[in-house]
Amino acid sequence: MSSEMTASAESSTLSTAERLRVAGLHAPDDAPADAVLSIRDLNVRFNTENGVVHAVRGIDFDLRAGRTLGIVGESGSGKSVTSMAVMGLLPETAEISGSVRLNGKELLGLSDKAMCRHRGNDLAMVFQDPLSSLTPVYTVGNQIIEALTVHNPTMTKRAKEARAVELLALVGIPSPKDRFKAFPHEFSGGMRQRVMIAIAIANNPRVLIADEPTTALDVTIQAQVLEVLHTAQEETGAAVVMITHDLGVVAGMADDIMVMYAGKPVETGSVDDIYYNPRMPYTMGLLGAVPRVDIAEKTSLVPIEGIPPNLVHTPTGCSFAPRCPLASDSCLQGEPELWAVAGENLDGGMPHKAACIKTDSLGLEVDVHEIFRAPAVPVSRFDAIPREERRTVLELRDVKKHFPLLKGALLKRRIGTVKAVDGLSFDIREGECFSIVGESGCGKTTTLLEIMEFHKDQDGEVVIGGLSNKEASDARTKSAMRKELQMVFQDPTGALDPRFTVFEVLSEPLENAGMAKAQIRKRIMELMELVGLQPDHVNRFPNQFSGGQRQRIGIARALAVNPKLVVLDEPVSALDVSVQAGVINLLDKLRAELGLSYLMVAHDLSVVRHISNRVAVMYLGKIVEIGDVDAVFDNPRHPYTRALLSAIPVPDPALERTRERIILEGDLPSPLDAPAGCNFATRCPVFAALPPARQEKCLTLEPPLEPLPAPGPGGTPAPPTDQQFACFYPDGELDADALVVHETN
Amino acid sequence: MLRYLAKRALTYAFMIFLTTTAGYFLAVSTLKPALLEQERIPRPTPEQVANSFRLKGLDPDLSPWERYVDWLTGILTRWDWGRSPNGAFINAEFGDRVWISTRLFLASIILTLIIGVALGVYTAARQYKASDRVITSYSYLVYIVPAPIAYFLVQLGAININETVGERLFFVTGISTPGLEGDGWAQFIDMLAHYAVPTFAITIVGWGTYQIAQRQYLLDNVNADFVRTARAKGLTRNQAITRHALRVSFIPVAQSIAFTIPAIFAGGFFAEKIFAWHGVGSWSIDAISLQDVNAATATLAYGSVIFAIGAILADFATTLVDPRVRVQ
Ligand SMILES: Nc1ncnc2c1ncn2[C@@H]1O[C@H](COP(=O)(O)OP(=O)(O)OP(=O)(O)O)[C@@H](O)[C@H]1O
């Protein structure tokens, strides 16, 4: 591989230098003296059956010690390939050219063996999926020690063990001495990611690359892991490259940002430049596409239509042109280079540059919603009617689902009960969107399954459109229930049979409802239009659509029989940010136009805030707080809700830098060891700060779900909301250890 | 660990009992040795037949349940597995044959495992190179060729060699030369000359499955995330694969031992017939053609025991390589 690579690097030297000069960049040799990592014109090509995929097309940057560079971009934009190229971990079939210098030393072209002196030593990496990134058959201690052994052959066993325990303590593994001998499967995802970080920083790297390190984790765990990364960087003084698709995650961490699109950086600059003064339509759209958890928005999200280009064909013009609302003929005359954007470079970070020929006209005064033609906020006819006067479409009364936990091969013994759902009551009125949020394992999916089950013998009552599961649950009632309630699934690809055309997918529920042939055709055309798909695409198969379009087909199928209530199970979590915005806008529009009600389950609280009217926060099978979405999000009373909301990073660097964060201890406990009193007590930051006398109450009594206590005489009357929460000390002080603020970045 | 294995052993003992019981009832209700007696010359009277069978504990007039109780009592109280219609004692016959079968298969099983796994690793490391293609194609070939045909071919090959050399190097049938005189060395050479051909034949058709499985599991793991982590620590690709992917890829292979050992024994009657080793396999076929209830049941019991041993070995091997099992 090496001879090929140097050859191609040489042949492109001339054009590289030329290109860099034009782009106003330094020639390869005059990288700043203090740069630990310098990349020049990095290109990666893969030879595949379909042709040569040009996955990375010219990346340049310098990274100085202690700084953090965030690389953002949607799936397939080449973020991971870039990081793997730097690490020298791409498959041998990859063709790499350009220059990657670590402390002035060229890394490209080094053999696997020579690269090994750097990997894990001065150049380290943390990967996305912590569940599969550790070897299942070795203890975590063993795997940390291996990293030490490789680069410090003379270190004694005692010293290595001591260092490994020290590292585990540093990344926040409780009782590291005992956990040292644990196997990966005994650790939760968050803890495994901590171990990965411990391995990465074992030898004090100069450069630490983190590729989506928290994408697979729950928000409260994400907050913990980001905190650990922060500590790790402080401890090692390393330069960090943080790769993510989540604009919130890097806002508080990064000094500089590089936005990638179709294998190329399309905008670079300091974090403030990018977030507050974006100058490239893609960046602007991306920022407008993410909903905010911290403010009640009165605008729709910015949808970016279309999909990224196929990298087998090198774009001749601007690669974003097919999706750019500002595209004109001149955009197709050659690919725009990164041009410097006027403005001062304050902290000596990355100069602000954008690859768009219309950069200069995209100043602060431009409204991105206008450019991307974001739809107006839809208004539902129900919005004017007070909630109490609207019909109830779904009601749950004290629904429970307990699973017995059994042990033994032949004769099963019951050793406990998992209270997956433990006494849930709520109702959904016409025209409203009700969301259930909570970390994975809190019982969201079980709740949905219980509703779909609709059986007489269930524990608790489910009333759907006036039909109760207790009264009748024969086939007739069930099918009547199905007409009231339809479901949209998380994974748009898995939910559609690849052998059926869209027409067949959509006609199935209509045929079941006994509709005539001619009418079916008409209805399908209507549905296609309704969800924003081209009606003449009905004869295509699901695999000919993009992810967002497939989710639209799923929505159309759910709407086919005109249900009153649509259950949305993580409807957008499998989609890229830019695509997600379009689907969210569609859901919003349909709710208003058709007077639908939604029951949504989602882990992304920003999405929930954007489209819901009411929200319930679940913890270990119970609702801990419920109410109007703005009331709950702006004034959370339960300590868990407070922690959950504070854990969500927002795409606003200034806010992120000063925001107070509540970092919860540990993981979600298994529902099996649910304690007697308040089941949040094990992680509760308020509880931790209480004097023992008052803690007693939390440990013995179960806090009921109640509205705010009536204000005492002389107190200001609380605004009328139906917010309820289950906590004895909603105004309690938070434990100081749980609070984290990064004043300076 | 020991408790775990003891528990498994107990479960298997129970399973063996059930299969054997079911087998006995099946045999007792379908096999009718009395019919064969009718073909003897001079033809014995039905009374004579019944009498002689009654003496051997094979009374055809008793109900299956009564015979089962008698048979079971014999085993449980005296470890007596009954007699054949010709009067031979199962216990005596069985001991000889088990010993023969074990000698025939033990070496082959060990060789099959070692060669199969080693070749699997070797070919995975050379994926799509010529050596990989040759070896893997061979494995698929023996996968489709019926074992008896392969045994015949090996036998013919050995005969060919003997003829070319002009001297009998290999014995293609039998287990030893009857009445061979001589010192230990001569005995040893004689044994080798008898063992070589069947062991070779069974081994070369046996390792294919292991090679394919080991190669596949290893290839599934060479690009696993944890191998990438190991490389990111500073291990070379080869180090990362040998230290991390290899051990993980052993787990499913170890589990498959459970099925291979009984499969080799079960497939063994072809080998025993072709190479004329009078082991348990050929006995089971004979038992059915001779309408021998007790022998048929005994071979079935033996098969279940072998299966249980395979399963326990597999448990043991899995426990060795996979810590996740150890903890449970
Ligand atoms: N080994 C490979 N062979 C061929 N093509 C590849 C290979 N690895 C990556 N690619 C292609 O390179 C492009 C960039 O992929 P990359 O994984 O870097 O995207 P990404 O930005 O990390 O996306 P995500 O957000 O999904 O992680 C994609 O088109 C991908 O299909």
Ligand code: SF4
């Ligand atoms: S160059 Fe043209 S097509 Fe490309 S981003 Fe700018 S305006 Fe849009």
Ligand code: SF4
């Ligand atoms: S009741 Fe006590 S333990 Fe539970 S959330 Fe409130 S303060 Fe915390």
Ligand SMILES: [Mg+2]
């Ligand atoms: Mg990636």
